[in-house]
Amino acid sequence: MNFIFIPFKIIGNSLHKFIRELGNMTCFLARSVFWMFFYPYLIQRIIKQVYFIGVKSTSVVVLTGSFTGMVLALQTYYALAKFGAETSLGPVVALSLIRELGPVISALMVTGCAGSALTAEIGIMRITEQIDALDAMALNPYKYLIIPNLLAGIISLPLLNAIFVVVGIFGGYAVGVGLMSISGGTYFGGIKDFVTMKDIIEGFYKSLSFGILITWIGCYKGYFTGYGAAGVSKATTQAVVLSSVMILVWDYFMTSLLVA
Amino acid sequence: MIKVIDLYKSFNGRKVLQGINLEVEKGQILALIGGSGTGKSVILKLVIGLMKPDEGKILLDNQDISRLKGKSLKRLKERFGIVFQGGALFDSLTVFENVAFPLEEKTKMKASQIRNAVFHELARVGLTGEENKYPAQISGGMRKRVALARCLVMHPEIVLFDEPTTGLDPLTGKAVHNLIRACQKNLNFTAIIVTHEVPGIFSMVDRVAMLYDGKILAADTPEEIKGSKDPVIHQFIHAELEGPIVIK
Numbered sequence: 001m002n003f004i005f006i007p008f009k010i011i012g013n014s015l016h017k018f019i020r021e022l023g024n025m026t027c028f029l030a031r032s033v034f035w036m037f038f039y040p041y042l043i044q045r046i047i048k049q050v051y052f053i054g055v056k057s058t059s060v061v062v063l064t065g066s067f068t069g070m071v072l073a074l075q076t077y078y079a080l081a082k083f084g085a086e087t088s089l090g091p092v093v094a095l096s097l098i099r100e101l102g103p104v105i106s107a108l109m110v111t112g113c114a115g116s117a118l119t120a121e122i123g124i125m126r127i128t129e130q131i132d133a134l135d136a137m138a139l140n141p142y143k144y145l146i147i148p149n150l151l152a153g154i155i156s157l158p159l160l161n162a163i164f165v166v167v168g169i170f171g172g173y174a175v176g177v178g179l180m181s182i183s184g185g186t187y188f189g190g191i192k193d194f195v196t197m198k199d200i201i202e203g204f205y206k207s208l209s210f211g212i213l214i215t216w217i218g219c220y221k222g223y224f225t226g227y228g229a230a231g232v233s234k235a236t237t238q239a240v241v242l243s244s245v246m247i248l249v250w251d252y253f254m255t256s257l258l259v260a
Numbered sequence: 261m262i263k264v265i266d267l268y269k270s271f272n273g274r275k276v277l278q279g280i281n282l283e284v285e286k287g288q289i290l291a292l293i294g295g296s297g298t299g300k301s302v303i304l305k306l307v308i309g310l311m312k313p314d315e316g317k318i319l320l321d322n323q324d325i326s327r328l329k330g331k332s333l334k335r336l337k338e339r340f341g342i343v344f345q346g347g348a349l350f351d352s353l354t355v356f357e358n359v360a361f362p363l364e365e366k367t368k369m370k371a372s373q374i375r376n377a378v379f380h381e382l383a384r385v386g387l388t389g390e391e392n393k394y395p396a397q398i399s400g401g402m403r404k405r406v407a408l409a410r411c412l413v414m415h416p417e418i419v420l421f422d423e424p425t426t427g428l429d430p431l432t433g434k435a436v437h438n439l440i441r442a443c444q445k446n447l448n449f450t451a452i453i454v455t456h457e458v459p460g461i462f463s464m465v466d467r468v469a470m471l472y473d474g475k476i477l478a479a480d481t482p483e484e485i486k487g488s489k490d491p492v493i494h495q496f497i498h499a500e501l502e503g504p505i506v507i508k
Contacts, residue, residue: 130350132305132348
C-alpha cells in the first residue's frame with residue numbers, strides 16, 4: 001500500500017523544501033534591510049557596485065533596446081497598417097516600451113550580465129572562506145557584500161530602463177520614419193499626446209522592483225552556495241533561472257496591481 | 261585562557277564533536293592534531309564564534325563565547341585572529357590592500373599610519389616588495405604569509421591557524437612554522453594550530469591535543485605525546501597503516 005503514498009510524499013517534500021527556501025530568502029532580505037540602516041554606510045562600495053551592475057550592463061541594454069524598438073516598430077506598423085492606423089506607431093511603440101518591454105527586457109539583460117556574475121563572485125568568496133574571514137574580523141558580511149549590491153540594483157535598474165526605453169523609441173523612429181515613411185512629427189507628436197506620467201511611473205516601479213529581485217536572488221544564491229566549483233556553478237544557474245522566471249511572474253502581478 | 265567544556269556539534273545528523281574538553285593557557289601554542297574530517301577546523305570555527313555548538317561551553321577568561329551575541333560577540337572576535345587554510349585573502353585586493361583592510365575598516369588610523377603598519381607587518385613576514393601583487397600572482401607559501409600579516413596587523417591576543425602549511429613543500433612549510441614561532445615569541449599571543457604536520461610541529465608547540473572519534477584522546481606536552489603508548493596516537497604519529505584508526 002505504501003506506493004499509494006509515494007506521490008503525496010514527493011509533493012509534500014517538494015512543498016516543504018519550497019516553503020523553507022522561501023522563508024530563508026525572506027529572512028535574508030529582512031536581515032539585509034535591517035542592517036541597511038546602521039553605520040557604516042560604505043558609500044564607495046555602493047558606487048563600485050553601481051558601476052559593476054549598471055555601467056557594465058549599459059552597452060548590452062543599448063544594443064537590445066535599439067533592436068527591440070526597431071522590431072517592435074516593424075511588427076506594429078504591419079498590424080496598424082491593416083486598420084489604416086499607421087500614424088499611431090509612435091505612441092504604441094513608446095507605451096509598449098515604457099510600460100512593459102523596457103523594464104522586463106532590461107531586467108533580463110542585467111540578470112544575464114550582472115546577476116550571474118554577482119552570484120559567482122559571492123559564491124567563490126564563500127567557498128574560499130573570504131566571507132568567514134570578514135566575519136572573523138568582526139565585520140558584517142551583509143554590510144560589505146549584500147547591501148551595496150541591493151542598493152546598486154535599486155539605483156541601476158531604473159536608469160538602465162530609462163536608457164532602454166529612450167534608445168528603443170529612437171530605434172522605432174529609425175524604422176518608422178526611415179523605412180516606413182511616417183513623418184517624424186507624427187511619430188513624436190503621438191508619443192507626446194498619449195504617453196502620460198502615470199505610464200512612466202509604472203515602468204519605474206517595475207524596474208525598481210526588478211532591481212531588488214535580481215540582486216536579492218543573486219546575492220542569496222551566492223551567499224548560500226554549495227561546495228566547490230560545482231556548487232558555485234549550480235548556484236549561478238539557479239540564480240539566473242529563478243531571477244528570469246520571477247521577473248516575468250512578478251511583472252504579471254505588478255501589472256495587474258497597477259492597471260487595477 | 262580558553263577552556264572548552266563538553267562541546268558537541270553535529271552536521272545533518274552526523275556527530276562530529278562528541279564531548280570535547282580542552283584547555284589552552286595564556287601565551288601557549290597548542291597543536292590540534294587528528295585525521296582528516298575529524299572536526300579540527302570545526303573546533304576553531306566554534307572557538308572564534310563563526311559557528312554555534314549544539315551543546316557545551318567555550319570559555320574565554322570565564323566568559324562563554326557560545327552564548328554571546330551582537331556587540332559582545334563582536335568585541336570578543338576583535339581579540340582573535342585567524343589564518344584560514346587557503347589564506348582566505350580577498351582576491352580583488354592587492355597584498356597591501358589585504359593587509360590594510362582590517363585597519364581601514366576597524367580603526368581610525370590615518371592613511372600614513374596604515375601604510376607604515378602594513379609595511380612593518382609585510383617586512384615581519386618577509387614580503388617586502390610584494391605589496392602590489394594580487395593573491396593570484398603569488399605562491400601558496402606567500403599567500404599564507406600575507407594571511408598571517410593581515411591577522412597580526414590587528415595585534416590579536418589569540419591566533420588560530422587552520423592547517424597553515426597544507427599544500428606547501430617541506431622547506432616552505434618549515435619556514436612558515438618558524439615564522440609563526442618567531443611572531444609568537446615577539447607578540448606573545450596565544451595560539452591554536454590545526455595541523456597534520458606530525459611530528460614536525462612538535463618542536464615549536466607547548467602542548468599537543470589529539471582529536472579522535474569526536475573526542476580529545478590526549479592533551480599533553482609534545483614529549484609525552486611522542487612517547488604515548490596509546491595505539492591510536494602511536495599509529496597516527498608514526499603514520500602506520502595498520503592499527504585501530506580505520507583509513508577511509
